[in-house]
Amino acid sequence: METVGILGGTGPAGRGVAVRLASAGYDVVLGSRDAQRASDVASAIPSTGAGTVSGVSNEDAATRDLVVVATPFESTIATLTALRAQLKGKIVISMVNALAREGRELVPLYPPRGSMAAQIAFALPESLVVGAFHHLPASMMEDLASGLDADVLIFSDHHDARARVGEIINEMPGLRSIVAGSMSLASAIEAFTAVCISVNIRHKAHSYVKLAGLDE
Numbered sequence: 001m002e003t004v005g006i007l008g009g010t011g012p013a014g015r016g017v018a019v020r021l022a023s024a025g026y027d028v029v030l031g032s033r034d035a036q037r038a039s040d041v042a043s044a045i046p047s048t049g050a051g052t053v054s055g056v057s058n059e060d061a062a063t064r065d066l067v068v069v070a071t072p073f074e075s076t077i078a079t080l081t082a083l084r085a086q087l088k089g090k091i092v093i094s095m096v097n098a099l100a101r102e103g104r105e106l107v108p109l110y111p112p113r114g115s116m117a118a119q120i121a122f123a124l125p126e127s128l129v130v131g132a133f134h135h136l137p138a139s140m141m142e143d144l145a146s147g148l149d150a151d152v153l154i155f156s157d158h159h160d161a162r163a164r165v166g167e168i169i170n171e172m173p174g175l176r177s178i179v180a181g182s183m184s185l186a187s188a189i190e191a192f193t194a195v196c197i198s199v200n201i202r203h204k205a206h207s208y209v210k211l212a213g214l215d216e
């Protein structure tokens, strides 16, 4: 079983993924620009009795077997470029969305390569970049009693890495992985997050994606 590092893991998105990975038995480290802050945040996460959650620096988190990127989009590429050596040859999961708030809506932004996942793949040419977790409401992810029963669309040009990420997601309570396809779908999947959040704002809800019509 891999150990997992989460860059920017002190935010709601990283914490939510950490809780459900730990619940599945994975040992997880929350990375931060400030290791003490990460340690404090990790200490406040209730133990699930299976895997562990602890806090370290982003540099340390990037040395783990598999790494999740949970930083704001504006700082993602600078953060990853500094960690390129540690991330070489590893699966790097991007859950990063580039979005802007306009009134009651979120609208998608399009980085030069069309998506944040593609920007990350360009910045980390020797890593195996997989996209996942984009549409999940962090508050429900962090609360194991929230009743979350969501689908996670995953995409990558690295088929073995994508398959491994899918297996891991299927072990996480409340989640089912669905292979959407290649990196070509990244911009559509990331942009759809703007729809999800706008619906949640308008309807004062924490809805999530669940596709019908697929075999279990």
Ligand SMILES: NC(=O)c1ccc[n+]([C@@H]2O[C@H](COP(=O)([O-])OP(=O)(O)OC[C@H]3O[C@@H](n4cnc5c(N)ncnc54)[C@H](OP(=O)(O)O)[C@@H]3O)[C@@H](O)[C@H]2O)c1
Pocket (backbone or CB within 6 Å): 007, 008, 009, 010, 011, 012, 013, 014, 031, 032, 033, 034, 037, 038, 069, 070, 071, 072, 073, 075, 079, 095, 096, 097, 098, 133, 134, 135, 136, 137, 138, 139
């Ligand atoms: N929130 C959700 O429901 C959700 C769901 C799916 C995907 N996402 C995506 O996941 C990512 C993180 O979301 P979030 O809501 O957790 O974001 P966030 O709270 O704004 O940021 C996450 C962490 O990133 C670090 N960070 C902040 N500014 C930084 C900078 N300039 N340079 C380096 N690190 C910085 C901070 O950790 P330290 O201060 O400890 O370093 C912060 O705790 C985003 O790209 C978002 O689109 C979010």
